Amino acid sequence: MNYNDIVKERRSIRSFLDKDVSTELIYKLLDYGHAAPSAGNIQPWEFIIIRNEENKRAVVDTTFIGRDEKNGKPQEWMMTAPVFIVVCGNQEKVRQRYGDTSLDSILYLDTSACIENILLGAVYLGLGSCYVSGFRKDELVKVLRLPEDYQPIAILPIGYSNEVPYKRPKINVKKIIHFEIFGEQRS
Numbered sequence: 611m612n613y614n615d616i617v618k619e620r621r622s623i624r625s626f627l628d629k630d631v632s633t634e635l636i637y638k639l640l641d642y643g644h645a646a647p648s649a650g651n652i653q654p655w656e657f658i659i660i661r662n663e664e665n666k667r668a669v670v671d672t673t674f675i676g677r678d679e680k681n682g683k684p685q686e687w688m689m690t691a692p693v694f695i696v697v698c699g700n701q702e703k704v705r706q707r708y709g710d711t712s713l714d715s716i717l718y719l720d721t722s723a724c725i726e727n728i729l730l731g732a733v734y735l736g737l738g739s740c741y742v743s744g745f746r747k748d749e750l751v752k753v754l755r756l757p758e759d760y761q762p763i764a765i766l767p768i769g770y771s772n773e774v775p776y777k778r779p780k781i782n783v784k785k786i787i788h789f790e791i792f793g794e795q796r797s
């Protein structure tokens with residue numbers, strides 16, 4: 611697969627075959643994630659791997675559909691994935707280098723670069739995934755018994771796709787490219 615196909619064919623996958631994903635492939639995905647750029651090269655990501663059904667259940671119970679954090683139903687589709695990767699940001703690594711200013715933004719920016727590498731890597735390896743951030747953070751921290759400095763950023767269900775993904779429309783790229791001059795043309 612060339613880069614063009616990987617980027618253009620990636621879609622959020624929300625239904626998976628009942629087929630396991632080898633630990634070798636999971637390690638490859640994490641290696642791709644770990645190759646991402648980060649501010650000051652601090653690499654503030656931590657990965658939690660979950661395969662056990664009960665643990666997956668507990669994680670899914672922290673999720674919600676839509677915007678209603680409190681009453682939204684859990685994202686049940688996630689249970690069809692054989693593996694979850696929870697990508698966390700390590701606040702201590704950011705703090706050591708940058709202090710408390712921009713702590714959250716650096717954490718989110720760095721881990722998002724890492725997450726995109728994993729999502730594209732999944733396509734390359736014939737797998738599917740989805741960036742899931744609809745979860746109650748405090749609850750997930752408790753369920754995973756995360757150390758104080760680990761902040762969960764995304765849950766990535768990983769598996770072999772069981773759907774022909776809907777190609778969500780994208781805005782025409784020409785509409786969002788701006789060449790040097792904004793507003794009125796200067797004479």
Ligand SMILES: Cc1cc2nc3c(=O)[nH]c(=O)nc-3n(C[C@H](O)[C@H](O)[C@H](O)COP(=O)(O)O)c2cc1C
Pocket residue numbers: 620621622623624685740741742743744745776778
């Ligand atoms: C930060 C972020 C959070 C997201 N959270 C969720 C989520 O909680 N559940 C879900 O089903 N999809 C989630 N998505 C996936 C988006 O819905 C999806 O990327 C978007 O609709 C575009 O579709 P595509 O990924 O197939 O191109 C999230 C995506 C991003 C980037």
